[in-house]
Amino acid sequence: MSGEKIPINRLLVGVIAAICLIVAGILEWQITVEQFAQKEAATGAFMRVGLLMFAFWFALPSKKRDAAWANxxxxxxxxxxxxxxxxxxxxxxxxxxxxxxxxxxxxxxxxxxxxxxxx
Known part of the structure; x- marks a missing residue:
């Protein structure tokens, strides 16, 4: 099991990053604290996960280039x-x-x- 490579879907990582960043934007600009008491915590969490997933997506190898850290x-x-x-x-x-x-x-x-x- 340790020698197996796990396939990573680069498109799915990018979609997750985009969705998290969009949700963070909607929470920040459309929702008030009166509507959602944990607005700041949820906005921060979605923003951090979205930025981390974007960095992960950027670093993943694609069909045309190696991984960002390869060279x-x-x-x-x-x-x-x-x-x-x-x-x-x-x-x-x-x-x-x-x-x-x-x-x-x-x-x-x-x-x-x-x-x-x-x-």
């Missing part, structure tokens, strides 16, 4: 964890960190192999 190196993973911890400890560094990482990503991005012919 992540250990160094990028460690850097991402350190960035999350840094922002959690000191939220004011979030904007400068995003700017610096954007510049580094722009400079280090893969270049096109094709070049224009020389004249």
């Amino acid at each position: 992540v190196s250990p160094w990028i993973f460690v850097g991402l964890i350190l960035a999350i911890v840094g922002v959690a400890l000191r939220p004011k560094i979030a904007v400068p960190l995003i700017v610096v990482l954007s510049i580094i990503g722009f400079v280090l991005r893969p270049r096109n192999k094709k070049r224009a012919p020389r004249r």
Whole structure:
């Protein structure tokens, strides 16, 4: 049983995420606390589950591409964890960190192999 792969329906995960986010939106904008006493708890729960399912849907492999984490190196993973911890400890560094990482990503991005012919 431990060697078996469990098939995951990517479409179903996306539909569950969309339904949870739609229900959270309806609860937030259409329902009052007088109509539903646990409005805040239910809205928060549907929003969190919807966002988590959306992230799960985004990470799942499709027929045309591998899983989102298939090509992540250990160094990028460690850097991402350190960035999350840094922002959690000191939220004011979030904007400068995003700017610096954007510049580094722009400079280090893969270049096109094709070049224009020389004249």
